[in-house]
Amino acid sequence: MHKLAGLIFALVLAMALALPAFTGCGGKPAATPTQQELPQILDEALLAVENAESYKFTVDASTVVETTETSEWEDMTATITMTGAADNADSEIQINYEVHLSGLLFEFEEGLNDYTGAIYSLSDWTYSWTDMYENDNDWFKVPSTGGVNEQYNIIAQDLKLLASPDNIEFLRNEKFAGAECHVLKVTPNAENSEQWFYEHQMTTTDFIYWIDVENEVVENAYTVWIDVETRLIKKMEANMLIDFTQAPEFDIITLSVDMELTDFNKPVSIVLPDEAQNAEEIS
Numbered sequence: 001m002h003k004l005a006g007l008i009f010a011l012v013l014a015m016a017l018a019l020p021a022f023t024g025c026g027g028k029p030a031a032t033p034t035q036q037e038l039p040q041i042l043d044e045a046l047l048a049v050e051n052a053e054s055y056k057f058t059v060d061a062s063t064v065v066e067t068t069e070t071s072e073w074e075d076m077t078a079t080i081t082m083t084g085a086a087d088n089a090d091s092e093i094q095i096n097y098e099v100h101l102s103g104l105l106f107e108f109e110e111g112l113n114d115y116t117g118a119i120y121s122l123s124d125w126t127y128s129w130t131d132m133y134e135n136d137n138d139w140f141k142v143p144s145t146g147g148v149n150e151q152y153n154i155i156a157q158d159l160k161l162l163a164s165p166d167n168i169e170f171l172r173n174e175k176f177a178g179a180e181c182h183v184l185k186v187t188p189n190a191e192n193s194e195q196w197f198y199e200h201q202m203t204t205t206d207f208i209y210w211i212d213v214e215n216e217v218v219e220n221a222y223t224v225w226i227d228v229e230t231r232l233i234k235k236m237e238a239n240m241l242i243d244f245t246q247a248p249e250f251d252i253i254t255l256s257v258d259m260e261l262t263d264f265n266k267p268v269s270i271v272l273p274d275e276a277q278n279a280e281e282i283s
Helices: 002-016 035-050 146-151 154-162 190-199
Strands: 054-067 076-087 092-102 114-121 125-130 140-143 167-176 179-187 217-227 233-243 250-262
Touching: 035 154, 035 167, 035 179, 035 217, 035 233, 154 190, 167 217, 179 233
Parallel strands: none
Antiparallel strands: 054 076, 054 250, 076 092, 092 114, 114 125, 125 140, 167 179, 179 217, 217 233, 233 250
16 A cells, blocks of 8 residues: 555656756747757757756646546545755755645555655755654755755756657747747657656556556656747646556556746755754665
8 A cells, every 4th residue: 555655656756856947938039940940949958957057946746546446446636736946056956845645545544645845955965854644753864875866856857858759849939927938749758758767666566556658658748838049948847648557446647747947047045944954864
């Protein structure tokens, strides 16, 4: 039961941690790009995101699990809202999150249904706190390593996913927050998708059910708003549809994520809270 709940929450969190979106679209009218220009536009946007020094972000992600008629569980939903800031120059990131879980599966997990938390991934230590369980309000820390820091680097994760996509489609030019952007639909390639799921521990037998990317991910689409002038990504929406053909209890899992960033390349201050100074070290 814990493993299955972990899989569904991992889907929400992974999607939430895997989407870049940047402010800063210019104001001039945009010409419609040709199909041949789209790969270069996307490549330039991904490079601009990779070179970004700092930003603040908001994320709203949700997962809906539809169960089969023979399942012992009800349909389930999971939502996560995140706010935070990243200082890429110093390899630091700060995240605050709120999670809500509902459905029969989660009712077995006492204290799991609604909780909040925080993560501070700094140059030396990565700190975390959650009130998931009653009286579990202590801070913990682990040494920051390349793997730990990358886990919370939402930009790096999504850059790898969207590189060399199977398809890029121009949807429209659109003003977002009063600025002109190209809006593209991007379909990641199968190899990148497989690696993305693997890195988020969704294709291993550690879980009761795991994802067969080739046969069970039937929709995997990203809509990206790209700054016409600077090529920075301003906003992204993601939609994923997973058909658990090998899982008799489940039918369809639908994931959606909306993400925006603000204060692009402006100074950010990531300061560890006083209550985290005496965090317990864990291995």
